[in-house]
Amino acid sequence: NSSNPVMSIIDTNNITIKGQGFNCTFLRQSGTGHGFSFLRSVSTGIRNLTLQDFTLVYDGSSTTPKGIDGLDVIELTMERVNVANFKNHQTHLRGNDQGHSVIRDSRFTCGEGALAGSAGVKIEGGQNQMTQNNYFNIGGVSPTWTRCETGLDMRGADSHVSIGDMVDGAKYGIRAGPAAITVINPFLDNTSAGKLLCGIQMV
Numbered sequence: 001n002s003s004n005p006v007m008s009i010i011d012t013n014n015i016t017i018k019g020q021g022f023n024c025t026f027l028r029q030s031g032t033g034h035g036f037s038f039l040r041s042v043s044t045g046i047r048n049l050t051l052q053d054f055t056l057v058y059d060g061s062s063t064t065p066k067g068i069d070g071l072d073v074i075e076l077t078m079e080r081v082n083v084a085n086f087k088n089h090q091t092h093l094r095g096n097d098q099g100h101s102v103i104r105d106s107r108f109t110c111g112e113g114a115l116a117g118s119a120g121v122k123i124e125g126g127q128n129q130m131t132q133n134n135y136f137n138i139g140g141v142s143p144t145w146t147r148c149e150t151g152l153d154m155r156g157a158d159s160h161v162s163i164g165d166m167v168d169g170a171k172y173g174i175r176a177g178p179a180a181i182t183v184i185n186p187f188l189d190n191t192s193a194g195k196l197l198c199g200i201q202m203v
Contacts, residue, residue, distance in 0.1 A: 005037040013047040019054030022082040030059040040072035045097055047074045055082040063087040063115045076101035083108050087115045089122045099126035107135045114139040119153035127158040137169040150175050177203040
């Protein structure tokens with residue numbers, strides 16, 4: 001129960017954080033700090049970061065924390081990670097120098113109560129990112145659509161490819177712009193259970 005992240009890394013390269021599987025390794029945040037924080041303070045930034053095989057979960061007591069907050073992380077590989085119940089972004093990659101990241105085979109869920117404007121994965125700035133075979137459920141079903149939750153939010157990023165990503169229970173499936181995004185074989189649930197207001201929105 002802390003205002004500090006579960007893990008904080010600044011200006012360090014070649015790091016692997018690996019669990020025994022997201023049904024076996026659980027990391028829990030119950031304070032106002034982010035789950036993981038990866039930040040650059042000098043020009044070198046953070047390179048070659050690998051996250052694999054764990055669940056990062058929040059108790060939902062505040063809307064402030066993000067699951068994973070990264071500033072100018074270069075060459076992130078994120079595989080088989082479950083980020084759950086953070087009311088802010090589940091994963092937020094930001095900074096004009098970040099890029100060349102791959103996020104695949106992971107889950108980003110919040111259910112009801114997500115902060116307006118929050119996303120499963122939010123990528124701002126940078127270029128050459130790929131998401132593949134991820135599942136997003138952010139915000140739950142809202143019959144009035146008064147919130148603005150998004151599965152994959154790429155607004156402000158450049159050169160992104162989404163392959164086989166699945167979104168339901170959000171307001172927007174995928175949002176991007178002004179740069180183009182390549183979306184291949186998405187599953188955007190617009191049934192009564194999923195209730196997406198908009199599958200893909202270019203802004």
